[in-house]
Amino acid sequence: MSEGDLAGISSMNFETSDEQSLILKQVDRACKELRPVEDKFYLSHKYNDQTNGILGQAHVLGMPISSDYGDGQGVDLLTYALALERLGREGGGVRTFVSVQTSLTMMPIERWGTPEQKSRYLEPGTKGEKLYAFGLTEPGAGSDPSSMRTDFEERGGNFVLNGQKTWISNGSVAHTVIVFARPKSPSGGAGGICAFLVDRDSEGFPSRTSWGSSPLTPVRSTLTTASCRRTASSGRAGRAFRWHTAH
Numbered sequence: 087m088s089e090g091d092l093a094g095i096s097s098m099n100f101e102t103s104d105e106q107s108l109i110l111k112q113v114d115r116a117c118k119e120l121r122p123v124e125d126k127f128y129l130s131h132k133y134n135d136q137t138n139g140i141l142g143q144a145h146v147l148g149m150p151i152s153s154d155y156g157d158g159q160g161v162d163l164l165t166y167a168l169a170l171e172r173l174g175r176e177g178g179g180v181r182t183f184v185s186v187q188t189s190l191t192m193m194p195i196e197r198w199g200t201p202e203q204k205s206r207y208l209e210p211g212t213k214g215e216k217l218y219a220f221g222l223t224e225p226g227a228g229s230d231p232s233s234m235r236t237d238f239e240e241r242g243g244n245f246v247l248n249g250q251k252t253w254i255s256n257g258s259v260a261h262t263v264i265v266f267a268r269p270k271s272p273s274g275g276a277g278g279i280c281a282f283l284v285d286r287d288s289e290g291f292p293s294r295t296s297w298g299s300s301p302l303t304p305v306r307s308t309l310t311t312a313s314c315r316r317t318a319s320s321g322r323a324g325r326a327f328r329w330h331t332a333h
């Protein structure tokens with residue numbers, strides 16, 4: 087590499103704008119408030135049930151979500167990434183809690199959800215009143231989620247899901263989990279995979295869940311059956327795998 091090539095690198099701008107600095111100061115204040123609470127719960131091996139309240143009040147959970155919904159702040163992705171970097175200093179569990187709640191679940195709902203789903207899930211999610219998780223990985227399907235075995239079928243106007251999921255962060259506390267499943271009668275490859283918004287109070291969910299003392303660390307959840315109400319479709323059936331990989 088010549089010196090000329092390196093000249094461009096040295097001119098990269100790592101400064102934050104005034105607006106970004108204000109937002110990051112707000113995140114920093116929330117982290118300082120969270121630190122002693124997180125320490126206390128972590129050391130006593132108990133679930134820290136105050137994280138969502140503290141971060142919700144500091145407007146952290148709705149950062150990348152449009153201000154049309156609840157406490158959405160509409161910040162750009164770079165600022166959101168910088169905020170996650172700061173949150174990560176409080177521990178991987180705290181950062182994972184936030185990124186799963188926002189970019190893994192609320193962002194797809196905002197992008198692909200129906201108007202009903204958006205108002206139902208984004209309003210309380212941005213305020214930390216409802217918690218969400220993302221159920222893709224299975225004991226036998228990690229790096230290659232297209233080999234997932236969880237399936238779904240339509241029965242009496244509902245969808246019935248059967249299968250096992252594992253490593254689902256926030257899984258022990260989530261009110262709703264986005265669960266990926268393939269049609270029971272296979273339509274080939276990853277083509278038929280759909281994503282379902284499964285509420286915790288759905289029949290049969292979770293039939294068995296085991297987790298560590300803190301839900302801020304990933305949990306192992308077993309989903310054997312769950313049914314979910316059929317609502318207006320948020321996209322063409324079978325496109326979920328495409329949006330998962332795009333995400």
Ligand SMILES: Cc1cc2nc3c(=O)[nH]c(=O)nc-3n(C[C@H](O)[C@H](O)[C@H](O)COP(=O)(O)OP(=O)(O)OC[C@H]3O[C@@H](n4cnc5c(N)ncnc54)[C@H](O)[C@@H]3O)c2cc1C
Pocket residue numbers: 182186219220221222223225227228229230252253254255256304
């Ligand atoms: C902290 C944490 C949080 C998580 N949270 C969630 C969550 O919220 N929701 C969710 O759905 N999942 C979650 N996961 C699961 C995560 O997405 C999977 O662990 C990941 O997809 C890898 O799958 P695996 O662990 O089964 O590893 P495997 O797929 O068994 O892979 C093991 C190793 O083999 C390598 N490997 C695999 N295939 C190939 C190949 N073809 N060529 C070369 N190398 C290969 C991999 O790189 C890896 O090093 C979480 C995992 C962790 C660790």
